[in-house]
Amino acid sequence: MSDLNIVLIGMPGSGKSVLGRLLAARLGMDFVDTDTLVEEASGLGIAEIFAQQGEAEFRRLESEQARLCAARRGLVVATGGGMIINPNNTALLKKHGRLYYLRRELSRLARQGRPLSSSSAALAELFRQREPLYLAAADCLIDNNADLEAALQKIIADYHENTAD
DSSP states (O other), X not given: OOOXXXXXXXXXXXXXXXXHHHHHHHHTOEEEEHHHHHHHHHTSOHHHHHHHHOHHHHHHHHHHHHHHHXXXXXXXXXXXXXXXXXXXXXXXXXXXXXXEEEEOOGGGOOOTTOTTOOSHHHHHHHHHHHHHHHHHHOSEEEEOSSOHHHHHHHHHHHHHHHHOO
């Protein structure tokens, strides 16, 4: 099997962490969630970082975690929803990984505890801004609206097909 990372990108609440854990278990890879890594590194929750230190500091911490993840191999990485805002993050993650955009309908996205998408209007605006970035960054688009197993199988098949040694 390839040592390329599987990198999951998409809107907050699109299922990156859930699918990431399942993929890692199924493929025998390690799983990391960049939001969790940011929280561990800062000692604060995501909402607290935004409230106390601002979005710019959160993005700086997020970029540091992108760099650390890109330096490792054989990972399944669930990124924060805004990871791809910084093109350097995208380039780092693509260098040693295959990026999968998990697309989910707006009505199915979770909003609770997410500082930038707390209302339907805010979520719709965030989607409008980020959708082109996700599409441009992704190596593969995965519909994650209903069947979790189908999404898993599509990622696994694509990964094996496109990373064969």
